[in-house]
Amino acid sequence: MKISLKTPKEKRRFLIRIALVLLYFCVTIFVLFNGRGHTILIDNKDADDLSYEAVDGMEVSIDSQESAEYWPGDRDKAVVRGQKHKIRISFFDEEIPEFEATFTVPFSVDMLILSVPKMLAGIEPFIETFVAPDFVDTFEKEESAESFDSFEDMYDGLQQEDYYIGS
Amino acid sequence: MLKVKEFIRDFGWPRLIIFFFLVFMFIAAPFVGVRLDASFSDVLNRFGMNAIMVLAMVPMVQSGCGLNFGLPLGIISGLLGATISIQLGVTGFGGFLIAVFIALFFASILGWLYGLLLNKVKGEEMTIAMYVGFASVMFMSIMWLVLPYNSPNMVWGYAGKGLRTTITVEGYWLRVLNNFLAIKFGEFFVIPTGLLLFVALCVLIVYVFMRTKTGTAMTAVGSNPDFARASGVSVDRMRAISVMLSTMLGAVGIIVYEQSFGFIQLYTGPLYMAFPAVAAILIGGASVNKASMLNVLVGTFLFQGLLTMTPSVINSLLQNDMSEVIRIVVSNGMILYALTRKTKVSK
Amino acid sequence: MSGKNKLGRVLADNAVVILFILLSVIAIPFSGFSVQNILQEMFTRLGRNSFLVLALLLPIYAGMGLNFGMTLGAMAGQIGLIMAIDWGIAGWRGLVFAALVGTPLSILLGWICGAVMNRAKGREMVTGYILAFFMNGVYMFLVLFTMGAVIPVRSATILLTRGYGIRNTLNLDLVRASLDKLLMLRIGPFFIPVATYLVIAVLCVFIVWFKKTKLGQDMRAVGHDLVVADSAGIPVERTRIIAVVISTVLACYGQIIFLQNMGNMATYNAHDQTGFFAVAAILVGGASVKKASLLNAFLGIFLLHLMFYVSPRAGQNLFGSAMIGEYFRQFVGYGVIALSLVLYAWKTRRDAVFAREVLKNNGSSGHSDAAKEGAAK
Numbered sequence: 001m002k003i004s005l006k007t008p009k010e011k012r013r014f015l016i017r018i019a020l021v022l023l024y025f026c027v028t029i030f031v032l033f034n035g036r037g038h039t040i041l042i043d044n045k046d047a048d049d050l051s052y053e054a055v056d057g058m059e060v061s062i063d064s065q066e067s068a069e070y071w072p073g074d075r076d077k078a079v080v081r082g083q084k085h086k087i088r089i090s091f092f093d094e095e096i097p098e099f100e101a102t103f104t105v106p107f108s109v110d111m112l113i114l115s116v117p118k119m120l121a122g123i124e125p126f127i128e129t130f131v132a133p134d135f136v137d138t139f140e141k142e143e144s145a146e147s148f149d150s151f152e153d154m155y156d157g158l159q160q161e162d163y164y165i166g167s
Numbered sequence: 168m169l170k171v172k173e174f175i176r177d178f179g180w181p182r183l184i185i186f187f188f189l190v191f192m193f194i195a196a197p198f199v200g201v202r203l204d205a206s207f208s209d210v211l212n213r214f215g216m217n218a219i220m221v222l223a224m225v226p227m228v229q230s231g232c233g234l235n236f237g238l239p240l241g242i243i244s245g246l247l248g249a250t251i252s253i254q255l256g257v258t259g260f261g262g263f264l265i266a267v268f269i270a271l272f273f274a275s276i277l278g279w280l281y282g283l284l285l286n287k288v289k290g291e292e293m294t295i296a297m298y299v300g301f302a303s304v305m306f307m308s309i310m311w312l313v314l315p316y317n318s319p320n321m322v323w324g325y326a327g328k329g330l331r332t333t334i335t336v337e338g339y340w341l342r343v344l345n346n347f348l349a350i351k352f353g354e355f356f357v358i359p360t361g362l363l364l365f366v367a368l369c370v371l372i373v374y375v376f377m378r379t380k381t382g383t384a385m386t387a388v389g390s391n392p393d394f395a396r397a398s399g400v401s402v403d404r405m406r407a408i409s410v411m412l413s414t415m416l417g418a419v420g421i422i423v424y425e426q427s428f429g430f431i432q433l434y435t436g437p438l439y440m441a442f443p444a445v446a447a448i449l450i451g452g453a454s455v456n457k458a459s460m461l462n463v464l465v466g467t468f469l470f471q472g473l474l475t476m477t478p479s480v481i482n483s484l485l486q487n488d489m490s491e492v493i494r495i496v497v498s499n500g501m502i503l504y505a506l507t508r509k510t511k512v513s514k
Numbered sequence: 515m516s517g518k519n520k521l522g523r524v525l526a527d528n529a530v531v532i533l534f535i536l537l538s539v540i541a542i543p544f545s546g547f548s549v550q551n552i553l554q555e556m557f558t559r560l561g562r563n564s565f566l567v568l569a570l571l572l573p574i575y576a577g578m579g580l581n582f583g584m585t586l587g588a589m590a591g592q593i594g595l596i597m598a599i600d601w602g603i604a605g606w607r608g609l610v611f612a613a614l615v616g617t618p619l620s621i622l623l624g625w626i627c628g629a630v631m632n633r634a635k636g637r638e639m640v641t642g643y644i645l646a647f648f649m650n651g652v653y654m655f656l657v658l659f660t661m662g663a664v665i666p667v668r669s670a671t672i673l674l675t676r677g678y679g680i681r682n683t684l685n686l687d688l689v690r691a692s693l694d695k696l697l698m699l700r701i702g703p704f705f706i707p708v709a710t711y712l713v714i715a716v717l718c719v720f721i722v723w724f725k726k727t728k729l730g731q732d733m734r735a736v737g738h739d740l741v742v743a744d745s746a747g748i749p750v751e752r753t754r755i756i757a758v759v760i761s762t763v764l765a766c767y768g769q770i771i772f773l774q775n776m777g778n779m780a781t782y783n784a785h786d787q788t789g790f791f792a793v794a795a796i797l798v799g800g801a802s803v804k805k806a807s808l809l810n811a812f813l814g815i816f817l818l819h820l821m822f823y824v825s826p827r828a829g830q831n832l833f834g835s836a837m838i839g840e841y842f843r844q845f846v847g848y849g850v851i852a853l854s855l856v857l858y859a860w861k862t863r864r865d866a867v868f869a870r871e872v873l874k875n876n877g878s879s880g881h882s883d884a885a886k887e888g889a890a891k
Contacts, residue, residue, distance in 0.1 A: 236640070284856065287856065287859065287860050287863070288855065288856055288859035288860065289859075289863075290636065290859070291639075291803075291855060291859045293637060293640040294579075294637075294639040294640045294643070294855060295852055295855045295856060295859070297640065297643065298848050298849075298851045298852035298855065299852045301848035301852075302845055302848035302849040302851075302852050305841050305842075305844045305845035305848055305849075306845045306849075308841040308844075308845070309838055309841045309842060309845065312835060312837060312838055312841075313833070313838070329835075434841075442647070489655075489659060491654070492651050492654050492655045492658070492659070493651075494651075495647065495648070495650060495651030495654065496648060496651035496652065496655075499644050499645075499647040499648035499650075499651065500648055500651075502644045503630065503641065503644050503645055503648050506634050506637060506640065506641045506644060507630055507633035507634045507641065508633075
């Protein structure tokens with residue numbers, strides 16, 4: 001396409017096109033970051049070396065989601081969108097004032113673990129990437145038993161089944 | 168050089184690519200551990216199985232009705248013939264012939280009606296043919312469930328009625344053509360003489376028919392309707408005859424296919440069977456309004472060769488099942504190429 | 515023209531609609547569904563399918579018939595959704611992301627489709643149909659062999675266990691019903707997805723507005739007569755390509771809306787029936803190859819899906835086999851497309867013959883209207 005900017009009409013059209021392309025990228029980036037889902041595991045456990053202790057009863061809510069109760073040793077999850085989040089903790093022990101903080105999660109991580117005791121004790125980092133190799137493995141194995149990768153696999157699978165029935 | 172260019176333009180580069188691809192595959196086969204003699208025997212067999220259905224394209228193309236996407240109509244006639252023959256319980260060559268005759272009977276009626284319909288919609292034949300074909304397949308699917316068949320080899324065991332999705336022809340007329348005078352070379356190479364002879368017979372019949380008075384009139388209708396009308400040929404009648412002939416060939420074609428394949432596939436089985444046949448004749452060099460016997464033979468051989476060779480060679484070469492993708496792209500690409508080619512004679 | 519003749523003409527012109535209403539009226543009591551149940555299903559299905567059906571309108575205006583090539587747009591939408599799921603983008607933002615990824619893809623595909631159709635004038639429909647098959651092969655190649663191998667895919671859960679290629683069914687939990695739930699209104703016993711309806715309404719407004727623009731007028735002129743439009747200085751080929759591009763992009767969005775409502779996606783089959791359903795719907799609504807309106811689209815969706823919803827159950831209750839109903843509805847779907855195409859082709863010829871006769875008699879007053887109509891076609 002030849003772009004000439006001689007007449008005002010052509011100039012306007014060119015500007016509109018540039019604006020549209022820019023808008024396209026802006027919106028894409030916005031939904032990419034803003035819509036990105038993360039699973040946060042909220043953890044209330046003692047440290048192995050007892051450098052920090054679990055909170056004895058609290059209610060935690062992230063952003064404006066419904067709050068959940070935690071006792072020592074509890075772990076629950078919250079699914080959030082975007083990277084910047086607010087956490088609000090109210091303690092069952094009414095003498096301790098409510099705690100509020102904001103934190104950011106890395107864009108590329110799907111699932112992460114947030115330790116409330118660590119956060120309260122000011123130990124960095126209180127957010128860690130969560131990988132559960134065992135869990136993922138068993139999950140995949142179960143799934144692959146049902147959904148075959150290709151027609152050939154399915155065919156093999158069926159033949160094996162026949163074989164087992166036959167023997 | 169100019170001559171080469173002209174040849175490429177006339178023959179079309181997609182056909183050349185497919186041709187060289189096939190040659191490459193035959194050359195590559197021994198190196199990846201695919202037996203050449205077994206594959207070649209396979210190609211011959213599949214050539215025989217499919218050739219008549221490809222042949223069924225010729226009359227309609229010649230009379231200007233376009234590519235016969237309505238082939239399923241002929242196929243269901245063939246299925247009717249095959250199932251009734253099994254219901255009657257005639258085995259061997261007799262069973263095959265009975266199937267063919269019954270199929271021809273249904274195909275001539277359906278084909279004639281179909282021809283009358285297509286006469287009402289000149290210019291839109293292909294799209295309408297496709298949907299008439301689809302609709303007839305779905306209609307017959309209901310019929311397979313409710314028609315009073317009761318041969319225990321064909322109906323569902325527990326209900327005692329309604330035909331199965333696949334019916335074996337074993338014990339009736341399995342491979343009656345293939346085994347007729349079959350010549351065996353070694354363990355893997357078999358020439359299905361009877362099958363090839365039958366195909367040759369059908370091709371000969373169509374070839375001779377196209378040279379009779381009716382046949383030439385049909386071609387005249389296809390290439391120049393106004394001229395044909397002026398010289399006193401009934402355009403509508405010729406077109407209807409061509410459609411009827413195409414449908415009848417399709418009916419015979421599917422029975423020949425089944426006796427070799429071993430199974431009758433009912434219900435939605437015939438839904439997309441027109442497309443490989445259409446692709447084959449186009450690969451053989453036919454266009455939307457011109458097709459010859461040579462196109463049929465070359466096209467079927469090339470296309471079936473491609474279908475046989477790609478899975479074995481590509482799979483052992485690349486370690487994946489890409490052949491399905493290649494089949495889809497090649498066959499539809501070929502149809503697309505033919506549809507978009509600027510044709511000299513407008514419809 | 516006598517009154518009886520006129521009535522016959524009206525009946526013939528609306529044969530498909532009348533046939534469908536009759537079929538539904540017969541099938542509904544046998545299905546055993548309650549009216550409330552059926553209405554709720556219709557509300558859902560209107561939201562699910564309208565966008566796809568409306569995508570067919572512009573190519574009809576441009577005289578290119580029913581755009582079976584819309585499947586290309588559906589594929590682009592699916593690639594967008596795969597990307598959204600892969601990146602874990604949740605909610606309506608995931609849908610917007612999918613649409614944004616799908617837009618350039620579908621513009622490209624639509625442009626290809628338009629260019630191919632320009633080389634096959636007079637048989638656009640069958641060409642579009644085959645092109646959709648062809649692109650299905652390309653789509654399979656992209657999604658089954660290059661995703662995870664050449665195109666990076668970050669989450670292993672959507673890949674096949676062999677390490678590349680997307681799974682046969684993709685779970686759309688992240689974006690499931692996110693557009694429908696954005697603004698779900700409860701009226702009496704019915705749940706109405708208002709946000710989806712709003713999006714569809716915006717599209718309707720766009721189409722009505724577009725018809726009035728210069729480009730829209732050109733498009734109708736091209737649809738009316740290629741040669742006349744060309745001599746009037748309208749860039750015929752370009753206008754036709756634009757019509758197909760817009761249709762393809764709309765089909766992309768339509769497929770995303772369709773799939774978010776369904777909640778999961780058959781990666782390699784979800785687009786197979788897209789064109790069939792949309793085309794059948796608009797034809798059932800009384801549209802033809804050359805003429806279609808918003809009303810045709812909505813009426814058609816309602817009638818076709820009413821039929822599709824009740825017939826398996828009616829078949830079960832009438833014949834004791836759900837398969838009969840299943841085959842029956844597919845037969846009706848394909849049959850309706852064939853029938854409308856036949857009726858249209860037949861009507862065009864009839865009008866042409868009629869117009870010729872009128873011209874011969876040099877037009878007595880009562881015939882002039884019909885003659886104009888006939889000549890226009």
